[in-house]
Amino acid sequence: MAILKVDKLNKRYEKFHLKDVSFTLEKGYIMGFIGVNGAGKTTTIKSMLNIVHRDSGEVEILDKDYTKNEINLKREIGYMFGGVDFYPKKKIRVITDVVMRFYPNWDNEIYLQYCKRFNLDQEKKVDELSAGMKVKYSLALALSHNARLFLLDEPTSGLDPAARDNILELFQEIVENGEKSILFSTHITSDLEKCADFITYIDEGEILESSTRDDFLAAYRLIKGTQSQLTDGLGEIMIAVKKTPFGFSGLAKSSDLAQVSGLTVEPPTLEDIMIYHARRNNNE
Amino acid sequence: MSNLLYKEFRLAINPFFYVMPVLLGALMFIPQWIFFFVPLYFCFITAPNLFGVLKSNNDVSYSVMLPVSKREIVLARIASIVTLELLHIVMAVVFAIIHNILYSSSNIFMDPSYAYFGLVFVMFGLFNVILFPMYYKTAYKYGAPVIISTVVAVLFAALVEVSVILNKDVAVFLEGSITRQLVILAVGILFFLVVNAVAYKMGVKRFEKVDV
Numbered sequence: 001m002a003i004l005k006v007d008k009l010n011k012r013y014e015k016f017h018l019k020d021v022s023f024t025l026e027k028g029y030i031m032g033f034i035g036v037n038g039a040g041k042t043t044t045i046k047s048m049l050n051i052v053h054r055d056s057g058e059v060e061i062l063d064k065d066y067t068k069n070e071i072n073l074k075r076e077i078g079y080m081f082g083g084v085d086f087y088p089k090k091k092i093r094v095i096t097d098v099v100m101r102f103y104p105n106w107d108n109e110i111y112l113q114y115c116k117r118f119n120l121d122q123e124k125k126v127d128e129l130s131a132g133m134k135v136k137y138s139l140a141l142a143l144s145h146n147a148r149l150f151l152l153d154e155p156t157s158g159l160d161p162a163a164r165d166n167i168l169e170l171f172q173e174i175v176e177n178g179e180k181s182i183l184f185s186t187h188i189t190s191d192l193e194k195c196a197d198f199i200t201y202i203d204e205g206e207i208l209e210s211s212t213r214d215d216f217l218a219a220y221r222l223i224k225g226t227q228s229q230l231t232d233g234l235g236e237i238m239i240a241v242k243k244t245p246f247g248f249s250g251l252a253k254s255s256d257l258a259q260v261s262g263l264t265v266e267p268p269t270l271e272d273i274m275i276y277h278a279r280r281n282n283n284e
Numbered sequence: 285m286s287n288l289l290y291k292e293f294r295l296a297i298n299p300f301f302y303v304m305p306v307l308l309g310a311l312m313f314i315p316q317w318i319f320f321f322v323p324l325y326f327c328f329i330t331a332p333n334l335f336g337v338l339k340s341n342n343d344v345s346y347s348v349m350l351p352v353s354k355r356e357i358v359l360a361r362i363a364s365i366v367t368l369e370l371l372h373i374v375m376a377v378v379f380a381i382i383h384n385i386l387y388s389s390s391n392i393f394m395d396p397s398y399a400y401f402g403l404v405f406v407m408f409g410l411f412n413v414i415l416f417p418m419y420y421k422t423a424y425k426y427g428a429p430v431i432i433s434t435v436v437a438v439l440f441a442a443l444v445e446v447s448v449i450l451n452k453d454v455a456v457f458l459e460g461s462i463t464r465q466l467v468i469l470a471v472g473i474l475f476f477l478v479v480n481a482v483a484y485k486m487g488v489k490r491f492e493k494v495d496v
Contacts, residue, residue: 074351
């Protein structure tokens with residue numbers, strides 16, 4: 001059952017256009033929302049939540065139209081946009097005291113458990129927290145009101161590898177019982193390799209792919225060969241090519257591989273897919 | 285809504301601004317003075333500082349993250365600022381009463397009377413109806429909205445004070461019969477309520493279009 005349906009979301013800025021963004025997230029799964037900086041990840045999540053006005057498109061959460069049920073649904077969603085960057089001179093205890101009032105399902109015991117897990121000192125001011133701790137505080141707020149869907153924008157950026165691992169483990173615990181889902185945006189692809197069931201890839205405001213992680217990886221292949229093997233025909237099917245003094249490597253859609261022979265073909269990593277797409281955009 | 289008001293008074297408004305009505309209200313003790321300066325200091329000091337604090341604390345980004353509508357955000361903001369204005373008026377009334385007990389001679393400029401407070405409501409109404417709709421075009425730029433609304437408030441106060449000095453009829457009209465003064469007070473309060481409702485409606489309309 002779908003917990004989140006995004007249908008043809010459009011938002012036009014002067015120099016950026018979110019084009020017909022559509023994807024679906026099933027109950028009980030983690031979806032990684034990836035793309036390079038500026039690809040439209042934050043704009044998509046903000047448009048989904050009406051924080052940024054969408055020009056068109058529909059969002060359905062828990063089978064309800066988001067626009068018509070905005071406030072009730074906001075209570076059922078845990079969302080965060082990077083680290084806490086408001087009221088820097090206030091103690092986190094004070095900020096939490098205000099935030100908790102807005103959520104009928106706020107569970108202070110869970111909140112305190114997360115604070116303990118994240119080593120968050122209630123008496124510290126936001127300004128006194130490191131970038132990573134600000135992200136953890138933001139997460140603690142998003143996780144403490146028994147939400148069923150989590151929309152997390154860069155929840156792992158700024159965290160050290162151990163903390164990141166801890167958060168990813170936590171994500172898996174959250175979806176374990178099959179009732180809750182997480183959509184999290186990141187540009188750290190190793191996060192997704194650890195825990196994402198689905199991948200939605202956004203590139204210059206357009207969704208290139210939204211599928212299971214394995215299907216997503218299977219849809220692309222890395223091709224390597226010598227300079228002399230790089231024919232015009234091969235260049236055409238490749239998304240982007242990196243040339244070195246010894247040869248070339250490039251990314252192509254698996255479906256286009258029928259025309260390739262005599263070359264090394266390898267499965268790419270998520271990072272490879274991102275890098276080659278970015279390379280194509282830079283060359284255009 | 286009460287949660288948002290709690291947020292306004294606990295987080296957004298610095299306790300310093302709750303002390304200001306007392307400090308500024310005490311200016312009512314200055315003999316022979318233009319008493320419109322007392323509420324005007326709210327426009328000169330409190331308003332720009334308040335909006336500056338909101339901007340530096342990223343208040344709008346915080347507010348839109350909460351499970352509330354943009355309409356409620358505007359309503360809570362206007363309600364909290366109006367509450368501060370009312371606090372200024374209440375403290376001014378307290379000090380005006382003491383003023384009237386202490387000083388027996390009449391003021392050259394407008395006396396701190398019922399009519400004066402009615403016109404203070406009109407002044408704050410004009411201030412708000414310009415400030416809020418202008419502010420909610422961006423929800424962070426406050427320079428021009430505060431300056432323009434303050435200039436209008438000053439012009440209104442100046443018009444009243446100059447009229448009282450230059451035209452005896454105006455002075456008699458405003459400072460004569462208590463009944464008439466009470467009517468002016470009631471009209472002032474009504475005007476204040478109506479224009480704040482207009483400011484709210486316009487503020488909501490504009491804030492809905494803002495991408496935070």
